[in-house]
Amino acid sequence: xxxxxxxxxxxxxxxxxxxxxxxxxxxxxxxxxxxxxxxxxxxxxxxxxxxxxxxxxxxxxxxxxxxxxxxxxxxxxxxxxxxxxxxxxxxxxxxxxxxxxxxxxxxxxxxxxxxxxxxxxxxxxxxxxxxxxxxxxxxxxxxxxxxxxxxxxxxxxxxxxxxxxxxxxxxxxx
Amino acid sequence: xxxxxxxxxxxxxxxxxxxxxxxxxxxxxxxxxxxxxxxxxxxxxxxxxxxxxxxxxxxxxxxxxxxxxxxxxxxxxxxxxxxxxxxxxxxxxxxxxxxxxxxxxxxxxxxxxxxxxxxxxxxxxxxxxxxxxxxxxxxxxxxxxxxxxxxxxxxxxxxxxxxxxxxxxxxxxxxxxxxxxxxxxxxxxxxxxxxxxxxxxxxxxxxxxxxxxxxxxxxxxxxxxxxxxxxxxxxx
Numbered sequence: 352x353x354x355x356x357x358x359x360x361x362x363x364x365x366x367x368x369x370x371x372x373x374x375x376x377x378x379x380x381x382x383x384x385x386x387x388x389x390x391x392x393x394x395x396x397x398x399x400x401x402x403x404x405x406x407x408x409x410x411x412x413x414x415x416x417x418x419x420x421x422x423x424x425x426x427x428x429x430x431x432x433x434x435x436x437x438x439x440x441x442x443x444x445x446x447x448x449x450x451x452x453x454x455x456x457x458x459x460x461x462x463x464x465x466x467x468x469x470x471x472x473x474x475x476x477x478x479x480x481x482x483x484x485x486x487x488x489x490x491x492x493x494x495x496x497x498x499x500x501x502x503x504x505x506x507x508x509x510x511x512x513x514x515x516x517x518x519x520x521x522x523x524x525x
Numbered sequence: 526x527x528x529x530x531x532x533x534x535x536x537x538x539x540x541x542x543x544x545x546x547x548x549x550x551x552x553x554x555x556x557x558x559x560x561x562x563x564x565x566x567x568x569x570x571x572x573x574x575x576x577x578x579x580x581x582x583x584x585x586x587x588x589x590x591x592x593x594x595x596x597x598x599x600x601x602x603x604x605x606x607x608x609x610x611x612x613x614x615x616x617x618x619x620x621x622x623x624x625x626x627x628x629x630x631x632x633x634x635x636x637x638x639x640x641x642x643x644x645x646x647x648x649x650x651x652x653x654x655x656x657x658x659x660x661x662x663x664x665x666x667x668x669x670x671x672x673x674x675x676x677x678x679x680x681x682x683x684x685x686x687x688x689x690x691x692x693x694x695x696x697x698x699x700x701x702x703x704x705x706x707x708x709x710x711x712x713x714x715x716x717x718x719x720x721x722x723x724x725x726x727x728x729x730x731x732x733x734x735x736x737x738x739x740x741x742x743x744x745x746x747x748x749x750x751x752x753x754x755x756x757x758x759x760x761x
């Protein structure tokens with residue numbers, strides 16, 4: 352999952368310290384794998400270097416970790432581009448897709464759009480596999496079937512999530 | 526203008542087109558502005574959750590249901606402007622249908638079932654049965670020709686149904702969850718045979734399905750949600 356984009360998405364609600372960002376990330380997306388502080392600050396300095404965030408004040412009596420960061424216009428454009436670009440269809444995408452859906456809901460963007468774009472990308476890959484299967488030998492068929500079943504599972508998750516967007520929106524914007 | 530809607534120069538002209546369809550059953554809206562364009566020879570998957578309106582859309586496209594509002598045009602003729610008789614005739618000559626189950630006449634043999642649409646179009650029995658047999662062979666179920674549908678397996682029965690849908694040389698085949706009652710292997714084979722036969726005869730297929738692996742046999746998909754449709758752009 353792209354930590355940089357996820358942090359940028361979280362910053363869209365307003366400027367935060369690195370520590371706040373880590374907490375927000377861990378609460379929403381880091382149940383299995385919380386971020387290390389090092390990752391947060393390395394990522395923030397990269398975002399700063401690339402002009403996607405800027406410093407937004409330093410609190411009194413602080414060390415470098417008390418800096419507040421704000422997303423820039425270029426950062427917002429970057430988040431928008433990321434949300435609008437489907438992930439490469441492959442197994443075990445749920446973390447990234449979940450993060451995209453939640454961030455779209457948090458920022459008032461269309462989560463349906465995120466899901467639809469991803470569905471189209473998945474189906475495109477499934478079509479390619481289906482064609483390859485039709486032309487291939489049994490080994491090809493079995494390999495393609497394995498990938499197809501995984502992609503189908505993702506798509507079922509996308510459908511279920513689409514049906515639950517209302518509930519999810521209530522839960523994440525509470 | 527003499528353009529044939531099936532062969533527009535840019536390939537973009539629709540053979541069948543639904544615009545802004547609204548349809549309610551009592552107080553419940555099933556379609557709320559849905560639309561769809563189908564070009565000759567393309568396979569379009571209509572996807573969406575249960576109750577989203579995808580079957581209602583298919584029935585409106587096929588002239589089985591009349592929308593409360595909106596238009597369905599086939600070869601530039603509006604279906605709702607046709608009389609019931611003309612619409613029935615159109616369904617028999619230009620459209621083919623494959624449903625999930627229950628579409629074959631149980632008292633007739635599989636061969637007679639496939640020959641039935643031709644017989645209803647006044648084709649002589651010998652000719653109708655000869656063409657029906659060819660289609661059964663093409664769908665790899667020639668061996669069940671003399672059996673009744675109840676004596677065949679689910680997969681065989683569905684191939685017979687596909688043969689019956691294609692025997693008249695339809696321009697559009699409407700398939701509503703055609704593999705819904707089949708296991709994976711049989712479902713795959715039915716889809717392969719249906720799509721191959723449709724491509725060979727340049728028939729368009731409107732395929733309603735909630736299964737992604739079935740939709741993967743299409744050229745593109747349309748997503749229906751809450752009675753509204755969205756035609757997805759091909760991903761580059």
